[in-house]
Amino acid sequence: MPPKRKTLTESLEQSEAHEDAPQKPPPSFGGALSKFVFSTTTTAGGDGGSGRTTRSSTRTVSTARVVAARPKPAAKPAKPAAATATAAEKPKDEDTAAGSTKKKKKRRAPSVYAPPSTYAHLSPIPDALAPNLIVLFIGINPGLTSAATGHAFAAPTNLFYRLLHASGCTPDRRVAACEDQGLPGRYGLGHTNLVGRASRDAGELSRAEMVAGVAELREKVRRWGPEAVCFVGKVVWETVVREGTGRGVGKMWEWGWQEGAAAEGWRVGCRVFVVPSTSGLVAGYSWEFKRELWTVLGDWVQERRRVRGKVVALKTEEEE
Known part of the structure; x- marks a missing residue:
């Protein structure tokens, strides 16, 4: 018997009833994975069994192992070679060019003997002497600035007057170089030189003229009778010692007061x-070292002033 056909009205009613029924939500990602389930069950038959083994395994695939494929990030554009260069990769020519702006200090060539005619246009400077000085300072010879101005230790870089103060x-106060002739009357101090002629430095003097100056220096000291002499420079003192003893000052020699064998070559009688x-050309010793050494002499000078009853006059308002 042929199936009964539904009328149009029945079809519409069934369609409306289907739409009114609650709809199931679409399966989630985890629900979709639940379909991939494998079960394993093993039943081993004994001697009395059929001898066939049926294996059924159940394996659940973990959602943690399922990784969605991610698109690869777009590659970054390469930087230009000039932008990636580091400071270490700079060409040596650039470093050389940058360093070439710094001026290198040139070493001064050692001086050689210059005959007296070289500086014949410069006159010797006068000594500052008086009887019974406390200290007579002895330099090796006048420098070019001193000879040009007529005053001892006059070069701006010379530390003599700065150390005196x-x-x-x-x-x-700090005495100016132009006041050097007033040192004996005001402070009981004087100055002279081993060699009278001027030169750029001691390297332009000959050994013969330095030795010849020793005898004249001794005679000058005996005549004026200072309590002590201060040799300004080891070269001056060693020249005196070598001329008197035939040998130098020795390796154990020290700055300051010279006692015993160190003063053997002087043969005058006053302290040294x-x-x-x-x-300023001699930079082998620091200012602190020089000041401390000079202070030893300065303390002795002030003590001798107290013994003599000599008061150093303070600077007046007119002299300011």
């Missing part, structure tokens, strides 16, 4: 103190 030899050269 710092040590207490001139306690009231030795300090490094105050010239």
